[in-house]
Amino acid sequence: xxxxRAKNIKLPAFLQKPELHGTEKFLDRLIENLPNxxxxxxxxxxxxxxxxKAGEDLLGYSRHDLIGKNDYDFFxxxxxxxxxDKDRAVLAGNVIVDIPEESIxxxxxxIRILHTRKIPVFGADGxxxxxxxxxxxxxxxxxxxxxxxxxxxEQAALAERELVNRRASFLANASTLLSSSxxxxxxxxxxxxxxxxxxxxxxxxxxxKDGGKYERVAAYHINPSKEVLMNELSSQYPIDxxxxxxITSVINSGKTLFTPFVPDDQIEKAAKDxxxxxxxRGLGCTSCIVAPISSRGKIQGAISFVAGESGREYxxxxxxxxxxxxxxxxxxxxxxxxxxxxxxxxxARDEFLSIASHELKTPITALKLQLQIAQxxxxxxxxxxxxxxxxxxxxxxxxxxxxxxxxLIDDLLxxxxxxxxxxxxxxxxxxxxxLINETVDCYSEHFKEFHCPVTIQVDGPVFISxxxxxxxxxxxxxxxxxxxxxxxxxxxxxxxxxxGRVRISVxxxxxxxxxxxxxxxxxxxxxxxxxxxxxxxxxGLYITKKIVQAHQGNITVRSELGKGSLFVVELPDAHALxxxxxx
Amino acid sequence: MTATKKILVIxxxxxxxxxxxxxxxxxxxxxxxxDNGKVALEKLCTMSELPSLILLDLMMPVMDGxxxxxxxEKDSHLNKIPVVVMSADGQINNKxxxxxxxxxxxxxxxxxxxxxxVQQYSA
Numbered sequence: 001x002x003x004x005r006a007k008n009i010k011l012p013a014f015l016q017k018p019e020l021h022g023t024e025k026f027l028d029r030l031i032e033n034l035p036n037x038x039x040x041x042x043x044x045x046x047x048x049x050x051x052x053k054a055g056e057d058l059l060g061y062s063r064h065d066l067i068g069k070n071d072y073d074f075f076x077x078x079x080x081x082x083x084x085d086k087d088r089a090v091l092a093g094n095v096i097v098d099i100p101e102e103s104i105x106x107x108x109x110x111i112r113i114l115h116t117r118k119i120p121v122f123g124a125d126g127x128x129x130x131x132x133x134x135x136x137x138x139x140x141x142x143x144x145x146x147x148x149x150x151x152x153x154e155q156a157a158l159a160e161r162e163l164v165n166r167r168a169s170f171l172a173n174a175s176t177l178l179s180s181s182x183x184x185x186x187x188x189x190x191x192x193x194x195x196x197x198x199x200x201x202x203x204x205x206x207x208x209k210d211g212g213k214y215e216r217v218a219a220y221h222i223n224p225s226k227e228v229l230m231n232e233l234s235s236q237y238p239i240d241x242x243x244x245x246x247i248t249s250v251i252n253s254g255k256t257l258f259t260p261f262v263p264d265d266q267i268e269k270a271a272k273d274x275x276x277x278x279x280x281r282g283l284g285c286t287s288c289i290v291a292p293i294s295s296r297g298k299i300q301g302a303i304s305f306v307a308g309e310s311g312r313e314y315x316x317x318x319x320x321x322x323x324x325x326x327x328x329x330x331x332x333x334x335x336x337x338x339x340x341x342x343x344x345x346x347x348a349r350d351e352f353l354s355i356a357s358h359e360l361k362t363p364i365t366a367l368k369l370q371l372q373i374a375q376x377x378x379x380x381x382x383x384x385x386x387x388x389x390x391x392x393x394x395x396x397x398x399x400x401x402x403x404x405x406x407x408l409i410d411d412l413l414x415x416x417x418x419x420x421x422x423x424x425x426x427x428x429x430x431x432x433x434x435l436i437n438e439t440v441d442c443y444s445e446h447f448k449e450f451h452c453p454v455t456i457q458v459d460g461p462v463f464i465s466x467x468x469x470x471x472x473x474x475x476x477x478x479x480x481x482x483x484x485x486x487x488x489x490x491x492x493x494x495x496x497x498x499x500g501r502v503r504i505s506v507x508x509x510x511x512x513x514x515x516x517x518x519x520x521x522x523x524x525x526x527x528x529x530x531x532x533x534x535x536x537x538x539x540g541l542y543i544t545k546k547i548v549q550a551h552q553g554n555i556t557v558r559s560e561l562g563k564g565s566l567f568v569v570e571l572p573d574a575h576a577l578x579x580x581x582x583x
Numbered sequence: 584m585t586a587t588k589k590i591l592v593i594x595x596x597x598x599x600x601x602x603x604x605x606x607x608x609x610x611x612x613x614x615x616x617x618d619n620g621k622v623a624l625e626k627l628c629t630m631s632e633l634p635s636l637i638l639l640d641l642m643m644p645v646m647d648g649x650x651x652x653x654x655x656e657k658d659s660h661l662n663k664i665p666v667v668v669m670s671a672d673g674q675i676n677n678k679x680x681x682x683x684x685x686x687x688x689x690x691x692x693x694x695x696x697x698x699x700x701v702q703q704y705s706a
Binding site (some may be wrong): 367399 | 596598599601602603604605608631642671691692693695696697
């Protein structure tokens with residue numbers, strides 16, 4: 001009777017047979033033998049009115065203990081609250097409530113997990129009279145599920161740890177490799193080889209060269225039979241200057257290009273022609289990462305990893321790792337370049353010390369020999385002295401040596417002052433034309449020694465604001481060089497004004513300077529020709545340029561080998577300088 | 584007697600060259616001078632009597648001392664002339680191995696050293 005009134009429960013066909021109607025005994029047996037816990041509570045006080053054997057086994061209480069009691073008599077308060085809340089919800093809503101998981105404290109089996117359905121059973125008045133509960137003990141199933149989940153998680157964590165270890169180990173190997181050689185071309189090819197297949201099926205490394213050109217410095221494919229295709233790619237399709245294309249866009253923007261899945265039509269679109277498409281398809285490209293190679297904020301190139309035959313699909317984790325590798329490569333290249341420039345600087349310094357030693361010892365030798373000759377020829381006890389003519393000559397030669405030494409030391413001091421930013425200037429208004437005439441007059445004897453006649457072309461006074469001593473130094477340096485390298489041919493000096501700039505030019509018709517040395521000759525310790533062939537410290541043009549720059553001017557050179565050189569100094573004229581300073 | 588001996592002085596610095604000439608003259612030697620190796624070779628080729636000794640600077644324009652010494656080696660007669668190298672280079676001990684010479688003088692030169700080496704090594 002009780003069950004037949006339950007809403008939503010349709011009795012199975014065999015129970016609807018007439019001979020079974022009203023057979024409570026049969027139903028009792030049915031309920032009693034169900035493997036799930038079945039209980040009935042009265043709707044009013046939620047006391048147990050019925051319990052089956054499975055329920056007794058599960059809870060550890062006999063039905064005699066349970067009947068007439070409620071949840072608070074057996075279970076902890078939180079559990080009892082939970083059960084009764086659900087019961088009330090079922091009875092108030094007149095609906096079946098499904099509770100997928102609920103914990104219950106049993107007498108002998110500890111806490112068990114139940115899957116429970118609660119069903120309202122209606123009285124004749126249509127109101128809920130009873131609450132029917134059916135609970136399945138899912139504790140073991142839950143344990144099995146949790147155990148499986150834990151195992152899966154542990155496996156994933158282990159795999160993650162292994163990946164982290166492998167990546168750390170790879171980075172350590174890569175760092176060792178990168179620091180093992182200062183020839184970074186060699187290191188990068190070895191790195192590409194080391195990274196495949198760990199990071200992809202193939203790898204290329206492209207560097208940005210001077211003049212904005214790109215060079216693919218390394219390429220490696222896991223499949224040796226694809227080497228031909230890699231070579232074809234490198235030789236036939238060099239990285240072009242199209243700034244929007246993959247690798248170049250990474251180098252120009254400094255941002256990683258990540259394509260987790262590369263569809264074939266994208267390869268088709270990117271291919272330059274049929275041959276390029278054949279090569280790209282042959283190499284395989286299903287997923288790719290192109291990361292920048294950078295150091296100290298400067299992009300030096302890009303490293304790309306491509307998956308093809310392996311079918312690997314890159315993840316964000318791979319992207320972060322490749323970016324880290326790009327940074328390490330950048331630092332290694334930076335170190336190699338710094339080492340290279342340090343080596344050059346050391347070599348330039350050694351050469352300078354050798355030249356400085358030679359240049360300083362030359363006048364000292366002449367001076368010393370002259371003094372020793374004078375000593376040898378002077379014997380006061382015997383009243384022997386050199387003739388006045390000989391003595392005068394010795395003193396002249398000695399004086400010249402002291403001047404040579406002074407000039408050399410002045411040059412060295414000037415360089416030291418320039419390096420320390422302490423080259424000071426006393427600006428005054430002066431006439432450049434007059435200064436040039438005076439300088440040439442003053443050193444006319446010196447130019448005669450080189451057999452280089454000097455002609456001056458000036459258009460009257462030209463006033464500028466300058467340091468007299470330093471400007472004279474500029475003119476003298478240029479004239480001395482013209483004489484030194486002038487092969488005994490004429491030297492022409494001119495002064496003029498053009499577009500508010502004073503132009504001082506010094507032309508010789510001597511040995512000339514190769515075009516690739518135009519910039520270098522203004523650097524410290526640099527000469528266009530080897531040190532053995534010309535005396536001097538190689539500091540003159542460096543000092544000259546620094547002085548000109550301090551006057552807000554610039555110096556340039558044009559030259560032709562065997563035909564001579566033209567040095568042009570441009571300085572702002574007095575009026576232009578005044579305007580520049582007041583604005 | 585050393586009076587008849589002739590010394591070839593190869594030195595690009597005019598003042599050093601003239602100083603050595605003065606010393607040689609006062610010691611009674613004849614001398615011939617050149618401001619680089621090329622000029623020296625040309626003079627050697629036209630000499631009827633070869634010099635007893637060559638005083639050779641290393642760093643010179645046009646043809647330096649290293650090249651000059653190699654050129655001497657090509658001629659069996661010229662190669663017999665003893666060579667004394669004069670150099671301001673601190674690394675002369677290494678370079679001496681590259682330049683075949685009987686002695687080297689370190690710049691700045693000492694007058695007595697110049698005189699002694701000319702006396703000792705002139706053939």
